[in-house]
Amino acid sequence: MSASGFRPVFHPAGHDHALRHALQDLRAGRWHEMARLLQETADTGGWDGWTRRTQILATVAAGTDVVHAWRAERPGSTAAEVMLGRVAVERAVRAHRAGHGHAPALRAEASTACREAAACAPADPVPWIGLLALAALDAGHQPAEHRVPPPVPGLPPAPWALLAEAERRDPYNREAHHRMLQFLYGRGEGPLSEAVTYAHWAASVAPRGSALHALPLHVRVERYRRDRGHERALDLHWVAEDAVREARRAMDAWFLFCAVPEASQLDLNHLAHALSGALLFTDAARVFEALGPYYTAVPWAHRTPRPADRALAEEVFLRARARSLTG
Structure with a gap:
């Protein structure tokens, strides 16, 4: 807590x-x-x-x-x-x-x-x-x-x-x-280039308000999961130019037009995660507020040394939420 x-x-x-x-x-x-x-x-x-x-x-x-x-x-x-x-x-x-x-x-x-x-x-x-x-x-x-x-x-x-x-x-x-x-x-277990291409293609043809605009966020988390090494400065993964662009697009093309209570909790958590990781705290705060008390262990678990430990995932979520709501 x-x-x-x-x-x-x-x-x-x-x-x-x-x-x-x-x-x-x-x-x-x-x-x-x-x-x-x-x-x-x-x-x-x-x-x-x-x-x-x-x-x-x-x-x-x-x-x-x-x-x-x-x-x-x-x-x-x-x-x-x-x-x-x-x-x-x-x-x-x-x-x-x-x-x-x-x-x-x-x-x-x-x-x-x-x-x-x-x-x-x-x-x-x-x-x-x-x-x-x-x-x-x-x-x-x-x-x-x-x-x-x-x-x-x-x-x-x-x-x-x-x-x-x-x-x-x-x-x-x-x-x-x-x-x-x-x-x-x-x-x-390769570089996921096919999945990246697919996610961006699906998002590019999706209409405004479609949850497919969040697909690239899921792929980015999977890339992080496969490539990560605990000794690296992994937070740089989320502030890269393409990461920020993906987060903004999901916010502008999906979140602002979707029926939030009916939206996927996974998508909302991935968006909050992407926006807070990209240091876009004002936008992230809106998503955290829309989530209310609800969260999913993924993607937060992949930012911990032990992804199977839900308590650690919860801590990462809470830190990102607090930083966004006050940032």
Whole structure:
């Protein structure tokens, strides 16, 4: 806790109180509030909230059988079918990261679930986003579907057709582009030049107010994570001319036009991190104020000697916040 008594809070729902209630219901083994929330989300007609809420719900539902119970009781529910795909992908991703022997079987199961959801909900981008997430687990990138020629020169072969399917349903979908970024990260521990090119290309074609303007901030953190050495003056990474330019662009082209309560907490934390690192304290203060009490361990954890230590990440966040609000 800081000297002022402020303490940051990590909660996946952030400012989304309706999602918070659904998560509480889900943790108690009930699906009704989740179903009600997703019906309400679908009725608003926007894919941003649908994509974000289904992703966060799946992170909790993946450890339960609640979605299966939902579909068993409501076999005609399209939302339940989409959530089954979400849960299957989340389980496959976790198994892959943990190196479990059954990870390939879970990937195949998740792919089937996503394609069934795509057939059930043909207008929904989420099943295609799920297939993009699974593509990022394919270390060898063997399937032809994952080696499609790029839409513009300078980018590598990748699952562009899957991205196009998601984009056809929801242009500039935030999660779809982040899933593609994860695919490019997985191409090796190299200098990330492909990911840098991709992030800047995606941001350059995105409209004002799009979260894709924050993509370069994520890549810069990943570059820092891979290149850092504790003996170096690492703070110089964030005041370089291109770093300042990326931070300003995300502020001016995205933050000033977005619906902040509905924005990704990760994006907001990356922007606050980039602006404070670039010594743009007035702008950073606006982002910290928009965040309220909520924070995410990444990117702050990568500014510590032990990224797995959440307490250290919290300290870095608090120092940056205090310096921005008083600077």
